[in-house]
Amino acid sequence: MKIKELYPDVIAEDTEYEYKATLNPDKPIKWAKTIVGYANGNGGTMFVGVSDSGEAFGIDLDEIDKTKLLIAKINDRHIFPHAKIRYMMRSVDADAEKFVLAVNVIQADSVVRYKEGDFNETVYIKGDGNSTPASPEDIISLSKRKFGVDNETSEILYAENQWREYLDLCREYREESSIPTIKDLQNEEIVSKEGYAKSGFLMFSDDYDGDDSLICCRLWKGKDKTGIVLDSGRYKGSLAKVFKNALNFIERNTRTGWRKTESGGRDEVRAYPKEAIREALVNAIAHRDYSIAGTQIDVDIYIDRIDIVSPGSWLLPKSYDRYPIGFIPSIRRNSIIAACLDMANLMERGGTGFQTMVESYKGSAEHLQPGVLIYPGFLDLRLFDLIYEDSAMLVVQDELSDRQKVLEILRTEGSKHVKELQIVTSYKSRSQFLSEVINPLIEEGVIYRDGNAKSPKSLIKLKNK
Incomplete structure (x- = not known):
C-alpha cells in the first residue's frame, strides 16, 4: 500500500x-x-x-x-x-x-x-x-x-523611567547601590547599540504584563498538597517585581530558631539560609522555559521543605546526581534574562549559584542538602528546613503569622469585618493593621473589600482563585 x-x-x-x-x-x-x-x-x-x-x-x-x-x-x-x-x-x-x-x-x-x-x-x-x-x-x-525570542531586538527605546523596578533591584544588590548605565547595558547586549531594548529586557520593564512572568506561591499546612493552604500569592508583572514579591512571601512564611552555644549564649538559625532562597528563585527565573505557554513558576512551602518548580527540561548531558555536589556546569537557557540578573549582581557568569546554595547549607546533614528533581519538562529545586528536625532548637515564629490568621479565618468562617479580623491578631492600631496586613492582601489579589473602604460595615472577603 x-x-x-x-x-x-x-x-x-x-x-x-x-x-x-x-x-x-x-x-x-x-x-x-x-x-x-x-x-x-x-x-x-x-x-x-x-x-x-x-x-x-x-x-x-x-x-x-x-x-x-x-x-x-x-x-x-x-x-x-x-x-x-x-x-x-x-x-x-x-x-x-x-x-x-x-x-x-x-x-x-x-x-x-x-x-x-x-x-x-x-x-x-x-x-x-x-x-x-x-x-x-x-x-x-x-x-x-518568530515571536518571543529572548534576544530579539524590540522597537522600544530604553529609558530609565520605564525600568524603575529593575533599577531599584540593582540599587539593592549592586555594590555601592549603583545602577547600570546605558553603556553597561549595551556592553552586555541587553540594549542594542541604537538604544533599543532586547525582548528579554522588556520582561523587566515596569509595565510588563505578560502571563509568562507569573509566580504562584503557596504555604501548606502539611508535607504535601493534600493539606490546607494557609497563605498564597499570585505575582505577575516585571520580573524584578515578581522576584521581590516571591522573596517577601517566603520570608514572611518561614521560621527562625535559636540554638544554645557552649558559652551559654544563643545563635540565630534560619529555617532556610537567605542566600539559598535568593539563588533558588534567581535560578528559576533565569532558566525557566518561557516558550511553554500556560505555565508558571510554583513556590510551595511545606512544614519541612520548599519546592521551587519551574518549566523547562534539564539542559545538561548527564543527570543531576552524576555531578559532584556544588559543581554543576552552567548553561543559560535565556541569555538576556540571565544577563539582566547578572547586571543586578544576582547571578554570576561562572555558574556559582548552586555552589552558593550548597555553601549556605554547609555542616548540615547529607539528607538536608539542596537537590534537583527532574521531571519531563519541569525542574524542582528543593530546599530543606534546617530546624524542622532539630528538637534542641528553640523555635520562634512557630505560630501562624497575623496574615495567616486572617486568611485562615476567612477560609473557615467566611466574610468578616475589619474589626473582627483585627481582634485575632497582635495589632492594636487599626490603621497599622490595614496598611500592613489588609491592604497588601488586597493589592496582591488574595482578598477584596465588599463595600466602602471608610464604612465599618464593609466586609473583607477571600478572592476565589
Missing part, C-alpha cells in the same frame, strides 16, 4: 512530509533535524514505517510505543524550545497488526534549535527535501518573523 492511499487527507493538504522506515536511537540527529526544520518552518509530518519510495509497510504497536518514547526523550533533552508534536496512526493490514505512525510537528513561535553537549547547538531549516543548518542570515530572518 502506498502512503498516499493511507493518508490522502493529510498529504493532500500540501503540508511538507518525509518518509522514515524507522528512527535510529543511536543517531537521533538524522531524523530529529527534520522535526526542528518543520518547527522552524510551517510545520510538517514525518511518517514512520514507510520506505523511501512511499511504500507503507508499517511497524507493530510495540515499535510505535518505543518510537513515541524515543521522540519524547530527544525532544526533551536536545530540542529547545521543545517541538509541539501530535501523533496519528493507521493500520496497513486487515488484521491491524502493522501501522504507519504520522508524527505531525506544529509550527513553533520562536527559533528552535538542536542542542548537543554544553555549547553545540544548531538551528535547522527545511530546504529542498532536506533539513540543513541555517546560516546566520537565515537565523536573523527566522528571529524577525
